[in-house]
């Protein structure tokens with residue numbers, strides 16, 4: 084889902100999440116495995132306050148496995164339970180449930196210790212648009228891709244989805260806004276298709292992607308497009324990609340817009356290879 088965020092939307096989103104937080108024992112924060120820090124909501128910390136949290140890195144099938152492993156270490160070092168998943172992989176879904184059960188059990192054990200009756204533990208999914216919230220809920224619930232509440236005539240109401248005997252998930256995910264203030268973050272989110280293409284020009288995003296690939300994944304760039312890491316003439320690079328992959332106008336000239344669309348399609352679908360746009364080392368350098 085693509086959403087244009089305005090202050091009013093942000094305030095409403097925050098209120099909704101805060102309302103639902105009261106109903107759950109912990110939150111499941113979804114991030115994009117290709118850019119975990121860029122795909123965080125900038126205020127999540129303040130919004131969830133002292134609720135327990137686990138992280139699910141979505142779309143691991145598109146991310147660089149070595150970098151994903153480094154991110155899992157990063158979260159482990161910070162005592163944040165985290166797992167990386169491909170939503171179409173059943174074993175990955177089991178891992179999410181297992182981690183959630185561990186986290187929820189802690190809370191229920193505390194209640195039981197205080198003399199209360201054990202009950203299922205409850206969680207809600209949170210994340211920015213397009214990170215995979217509906218997909219994950221549907222996979223965990225074992226149902227088809229229909230989004231919650233979008234069937235005509237059916238009033239959207241809050242429901243608990245029973246994932247396991249002792250684990251329930253709020254049917255509606257919390258949708259939060261992405262980071263806006265940092266330009267590099269914007270480029271990363273645009274590259275993976277999380278923010279609207281119209282916000283930054285397609286050609287600009289592709290220039291960012293190509294420079295990134297030249298630095299981090301030169302072999303993949305060379306293999307798919309015949310572009311070397313040390314070639315810095317962007318016009319020449321676009322021309323080469325256009326000719327190699329057939330992004331041409333009717334007169335046979337290279338069409339720069341078509342080249343941009345093609346590179347982004349290739350990147351987002353994993354056709355260039357498994358690529359992560361952010362790794363923990365870059366982040367510590369930026370910090």
Ligand code: G4P
Nearest residue numbers: 084141142143168169170171211212213214215216217218
């Ligand atoms: P949202 O509710 O957070 O907004 O996200 P949603 O589930 O709609 O997922 C956004 C897109 O991400 C969907 O693609 C979905 O199939 C894809 N996706 C979710 N999880 C995974 C995953 O683990 N791996 C991969 N490769 N893709 C995943 P889509 O329906 O094609 O939408 P779009 O790409 O046209 O936005």
